[in-house]
Amino acid sequence: MTKRNNSFIPALKFHRLTSLYDPVVRWTTRETTFKRFLVEQAELSPDQWGLDLACGTATLALLIKKMHFQSHIIGIDGDTQILRIALRKVSNSNEDISLHTGLSFELPYPNDIFSAVFSTLFFHHLTRENKRRTMHEVLRVLRPGAALYIADWGKAQNLLMRTTFLAVQLLDGFQTTADNVGGLLPTLLVDSGFIQVQELHRYMTLLGTISVYKALKAI
Numbered sequence: 001m002t003k004r005n006n007s008f009i010p011a012l013k014f015h016r017l018t019s020l021y022d023p024v025v026r027w028t029t030r031e032t033t034f035k036r037f038l039v040e041q042a043e044l045s046p047d048q049w050g051l052d053l054a055c056g057t058a059t060l061a062l063l064i065k066k067m068h069f070q071s072h073i074i075g076i077d078g079d080t081q082i083l084r085i086a087l088r089k090v091s092n093s094n095e096d097i098s099l100h101t102g103l104s105f106e107l108p109y110p111n112d113i114f115s116a117v118f119s120t121l122f123f124h125h126l127t128r129e130n131k132r133r134t135m136h137e138v139l140r141v142l143r144p145g146a147a148l149y150i151a152d153w154g155k156a157q158n159l160l161m162r163t164t165f166l167a168v169q170l171l172d173g174f175q176t177t178a179d180n181v182g183g184l185l186p187t188l189l190v191d192s193g194f195i196q197v198q199e200l201h202r203y204m205t206l207l208g209t210i211s212v213y214k215a216l217k218a219i
């Protein structure tokens with residue numbers, strides 16, 4: 001049996017940099033613009049459940065809650081250190097958001113529970129095998145007909161975007177980021193069983209192209 005890689009890459013690769021994560025992302029990625037666009041795509045009715053997958057410092061989870069305040073929002077991340085920052089932000093906001101520790105390819109949730117799963121700046125942290133394992137897990141926990149919304153590094157729009165993305169690759173590694181910049185996330189989503197996979201938008205940022213994808217679980 002082949003050994004599975006169940007480790008994870010922290011937000012800025014090294015734990016000693018975690019406290020810098022929020023300002024770095026805010027100033028380099030047009031964070032508010034693409035996260036707001038992502039959340040606007042989702043339909044979440046009151047009392048339905050939404051998941052922020054690999055929530056990091058919970059910036060996205062807080063935005064989801066603000067824009068869908070009658071829904072139940074959970075954030076999950078593999079890193080207890082970054083979750084401490086998330087917990088502080090959630091407590092300060094007085095929002096009712098649950099934060100869990102856990103890995104994307106073994107989610108501690110029952111089948112068919114979430115009406116939307118969101119994930120930002122995350123899939124480029126995973127090997128191809130773990131991207132597939134994660135996509136299968138997301139498909140398992142999504143309700144039939146519900147969607148996964150991803151914003152992550154995608155195929156570069158031009159040479160400038162490809163060149164600036166090298167900074168992300170130098171930090172997070174060339175292996176896990178190759179499928180992203182190769183534009184392969186949609187293909188992997190389809191291979192994993194998602195339907196109607198669409199790239200909804202592309203953003204040019206200081207660190208390369210961020211693509212927004214939507215993928216449905218069949219009814």
Ligand SMILES: C[S@@+](CC[C@H](N)C(=O)[O-])C[C@H]1O[C@@H](n2cnc3c(N)ncnc32)[C@H](O)[C@@H]1O
Nearest residue numbers: 008011054055056077078079103104120121125
């Ligand atoms: C670049 S950060 C993105 C955080 C947040 N989603 C955002 O948009 O700011 C990537 C996050 O993925 C988490 N992570 C990496 N691999 C993971 C896995 N397999 N399962 C859960 N979390 C993981 C890291 O701990 C980190 O918080």
